[in-house]
Amino acid sequence: MTWLSQNLHIVGALLVDHLVLSIVPIVLAILVSVPLGWLASRYRRARTPLLTGTGLLYAVPSLPLFIIVAPIIGVPVRSPVTIVVALTLYGVALLVRGAADAFGSVPRETMLAADAMGHSAWARFWRVELPLAGPVLLSSLRVVVVSTVSLVTVGAVVGASSLGTLFTDGFQRGIEASIVTGLVLTVVVAFALDAIVVLAGRLAMPWRRAVAT
């Protein structure tokens, strides 16, 4: 506890870095995955390449992905941009499948009914498909949120500062309190962001409250 009180400002700064490095890729992953997932659910021809491609992408370990992504986009590996791009890729890898399943779960009859009521394709997407796909989408988003927050720490190994810096610093200097602080805070951040997503889901989909488990 004394270690924490003496290093509060450092921990605070790392926490802010960590939040930025987590939230930006999560938001980007949503923006990319929802249209891709929709495509995969509508067009059989797009489904297999999209789902296999993203599935294989997810298999690539995080540290190597950081190192491979950096020269491709032309930034140093320790740059926050590297971490954001690599974690967005992971987020997309998880979310595209979730989004494809979510849009696939919308009953055909419902879509036909929306057409019959005179919805344009655009209006049908926003008013019918997206709200009905919401719950399944939300559950895969929660997985993405928690794993992204945890993966950000790996960037510390190549020098990108986050709560993971508490692990590398603590290990090199033999300070257990540093590592434990990092562990606890990372888990707390993961669950806090997860709680925010769940709350946002309840606000956006009030009809789900009755069925929510």
Add this chain to the structure above:
Amino acid sequence: MAAGGGDVNLFAEAMAYLFDAARWTAADGFGARILEHLAFSGAVLLVAAAIGIPAGVLIGHTGRGRDLVVALTSGARAVPTLGLLTIFGLLLGIGLEAPFLALVVLALPPVLAGAYAGVESVDRLVIGGARAIGMTERQILTGVELPLASPVLIGGLRSAALQVISTATLAAYLSDTGLGRPIFEGLKSRDYGLMLAGSILVALLALVIELLFQAAQSAAARRAEPLGTPRTTARARASERNSA
């Protein structure tokens, strides 16, 4: 694209390392590192499977302890692997013990969840039918539940294997082992080409393992459902998703 020129060179450097025969045949070359990485990951997976599969099957069979598995798997996702590795490293000292233990801890939840979800997804009617034709509990377990559960069970092993391969790379941070070694060596000596070469090898290794597990999973699925009943496959997929 001024920066792009330099970056292409990095890949050329990495390729030079990868296609340098001496780098492969040396006693601590890439070949030895890959074997080390595979042996280490395989050992971790074996230990995790030896504990996780029986425990998961038992939970799925009896239905007891279900909440524990769910809490464990969702909680485990939030735990940063690097944090676990470094704290074990500080407590147990430099060597293979710390990464080995940390990796077993990381591999257990997906194995457990896969075994549990697989057995749980087996239709109760099928089990009742097996009992009705006079199969013993043991026969039901090995002849009915396990084969039907195997696609989801292998799915759990697959996520565990990927997690282990990935984290075994980070393990080189504590003890010079496996394919993480060229990466950290390159990091220390500011040799990006070497880091990139190591990274490409880990990525390829992970992809090969993923494809092998995918093949094993679909083989198991064909054996479990020769007619590919869509209802059951959809259900197995749903429970795998919940456990993933």
